[in-house]
Amino acid sequence: MAAPVARVVIDSPLPQLDHLFDYAVPREMEGVVPGVRVRVPLRTAGRVADAFVVEVADESEHGGALSPLDALVSTVPVLSTEVWTLARAVADRVAGTASDVLRLAVPKRQVRVEKAYVAAGSPSVPPSPVGAVPTAGYAGADLDEGIAGGGRFALDAVPTLARLPDGGSVGSWAVTAARLAANTAARGRQTIVSVPDHRDLDQLEAALSAIGVADIVLRFDAAQPPAERYRAFLASLGDGPHIVIGNRSALYAPASRLGLVVVVDDGDPLHREPLAPYAHSRDVALVRQSQSGAALVLLSHARSVDAERLVELEYLTPVSPSPSVRPRVVLAEDPPGEASSRIPATAWALAREGLAAGPVLVQVARPGYAPVVACASCGTAATCARCHGPLGVRRRGQAPQCGVCGAVAAPWRCDVCDGTSLRLVSRGSGRTAEELGRAFPGARVIVADGEHRVLTLPDTPALVVATRGAEPVAAGGYRAVLLLDGERMLARESLTIAEDALRWWSNAAALAAPRAPVVLAGVSGPLAQAFAGWNHASFAARELADRRTLGFPPSVRTATVTGPVDAVAAAVEALDGIAIRDVLGPTPVDEGGVRSIVRFDYRVGADVARELRAVLIRNATARRRPVAGRPQRAVPSLRLHFDDPEVWT
Structure with missing residues (x-):
């Protein structure tokens, strides 16, 4: 009788290896079933690679002799049929490799843990001791x-x-x-x-x-x-x-x-x-x-x-x-004719009132003390002499530091006017906490940001200055929520900035105590009105309609192709037989090469992914002949990224 055949997926990011390979199962190797980890020989340089068994069959469609499996790593079938099917479908949707998905799906093997699992007889999770629990808060919805x-x-x-x-x-x-x-x-x-x-x-x-x-x-x-x-x-x-x-x-x-x-x-x-x-x-x-x-x-x-x-x-x-159950949202702006302030008078009053009863949340845009500094003489934003990244001050009294490479700018000299003095331009969480501490003497001030991890708070008076997404949960809820720096948040160049801001504000508002005021300072217009009326669905519908008019995601899908000029051109040319919308670019990219963005409808997504994946395989397997007399320089590899929101920033 012929030896059984194991069809395996090799753990490799190379697109040309992203399919099932047939290997013979040695008769002395017991326990080879779908889902187990194995090692398989590769015909190039005698290497051995890790793999998962996807199927075990009686015979192979391959006409030649099959190489035998090198080793059975474990008898525990860690790759289930459901996960393999999911990984294959996800990879095909975005022209990726199944092994890249499986690295996310199946953790690295821990031998001691696995041995204990096998020794315990593969213990399962006990049955649920709880019956049905009604879901509250949704009147009239079954x-x-x-x-x-x-x-x-x-x-x-x-x-x-x-x-x-x-x-x-x-x-x-x-x-x-x-x-x-x-x-x-x-x-x-x-x-x-x-x-x-x-x-x-x-x-x-x-x-x-x-x-x-x-x-x-x-x-x-x-x-x-x-x-x-x-x-x-x-x-x-x-x-x-x-x-x-x-x-x-x-x-x-x-x-x-x-x-x-x-x-x-x-x-x-x-x-x-x-x-x-x-x-x-x-x-x-x-x-x-x-x-x-x-x-x-x-x-x-x-x-x-x-x-x-x-x-x-x-x-x-x-x-x-x-x-x-909607929050009580207050839009606070300074009266017409008065200079705008970061915290309007209404917000001050509500914060003071809330602080007398319990904790008050103040949401700010950026962490640190002064995320942005500028030349005191000419006002030009200060940048790093090493990498030209933005300079900022993390803590009071510290020297400015680059936000990109971390270099300390001491001494510093302005590239425009040769000035050597800096002034603070923006207020981060640290500087805001300092100012609020002076405005509310005796109040406890807590900073919660990337450098100060605070998850929960008791129901006692405190001013909590937090960056978006880092707000602690206060027992019983905050007695007031102040949302600052809204205009600064909205100034970021991003396709999704409006829905991002609405999500930041809404998540913070949900931390308020019942009927506690949620104050949005310094923001007006349709976005502020949608937040105040808690009309998120209407805002999302308007935003989608605008993007549909402009041909922006998610009304369409996109594929970003980055690499050498000829490789990107070949990838775009391969889509000639598909009814795509258009191609934006090519444009130069920082790491060398160019980038093109293909826009297409959802109905042709599978066709676009299939053709671009074929180009990716051809590019990965092409042999580049050296040119006599010319030094060989590294060529940027061809990269595909479907539905990347960062290309619109």
Whole structure:
């Protein structure tokens, strides 16, 4: 009898190796089943590569002799059929390689953890001890029934805090997600919840614990020790009704009985995968939902424009909470004719009133003391002599430091007027805290930013100065919320800056105590009115309509092609037979070569990805002949990035 055939996917980023290879399974090698890790020989230079077995067949379609597997690394099938199918689909959508996706999906092997898992007989997660829990806050919406039926929802989060039995507080969004997950577990199905960062994970885990399902929660966290992460991954291989919570990679968890996928705050840039193939959490969730038939929920305080597109296509059903739970938003500006101030008089008064009862949140745009400094003589923004990056002051009394390379600018000289003195231009979290401390003598001032990690606060009077996204959760909620630097936030050149600002403000407003004032200072116009009226869906619809008129994402998809001039031209030329919209560029890029942006409709996305992937393979396998008498310089490699928002900044 012929030896069995193992079809494997090789762990390699090379696009020419992104397909299944057939290898013979030696008869003495037992335990080769789909999903296990193996090592396989490569015919180039006698190398050995890591791989996963995807299929085991009786025969191969290859006509020649097959090389045998080199080694069986582990008998634990860590690559499930569901995850392989998902990885292949995600990679094909963005012209990437399946192995790049699998690096995100399957953690590196931890031998001791795996041996303990095998010795314990592959223990599974215990069944859920909790029955159905009603989802509160959504009057007239039969949300639980829709989730049980595999529905797809754009769910607007309840913008309040919820008290836990231990006296702490979490966002109501966390309680909503926990209840939906608990209900899914009660039906014997599994749930995956993907959140932006560790702060959200902590809140979600606390909410799940309060409901009584902590025993079936598996946490996938990028900050976990490798052993702990691998232990949670192995536990998720079972078919019990577990609840997987984590960051982007949690969406690849091996859930064979998946009943619900939740993506929290899908507009947050932390959901964008920074590694190839750059798949967004929302897109991964959409692919997984379509393959599994599970319910899908995009849960957020401010609906993203991408989610609004899916609502208008009737792919997602919009669900909003009762209007009675909306925050009390106040738009504060100085009276006409008076010089505008950073904190208008109305905001001062409300902050003083709130501070007498409890903590007050002050949201600012940037961390540090003075993120921007300028020449005291001519006013030119100060830049680094080494890399020309912007200079700033991190702490009071310190010398200016480059925000790019970190070089200390002491002494400093202006390139325009030869001045040597600097003046502070902007106010960061540190300088704001200093000024508020003088304005409210005796008040406790707390800074929460990238350098000062504060997650929770007691219900005692304090001024909390926090950068966007770093706001602590105060027990019982803030007695007032001041949103400063709105105009500075909106001045950033970005396609998504308006929806980003609305999301920053809305997430901060959801931390306020019931009926506590949320003051937006110095911003007016349609965006401010949408925030004040809590009309996020209407704003997202208008923003989508504007982008549709201009041909900007997400009304269209894009593919960014970067590399040598001839390679980029060949990639664009390969799309001649596809009905794309247009090509922007080529334009020079900093690292050498050029960049072109291809805009196309969603219906031709698979065709565009297939053709560009073929070009990528040809470029990677082409042999460049040396030219006599010319020095050989490194040529930029061809890179593809689908739906990259950074190209519009």
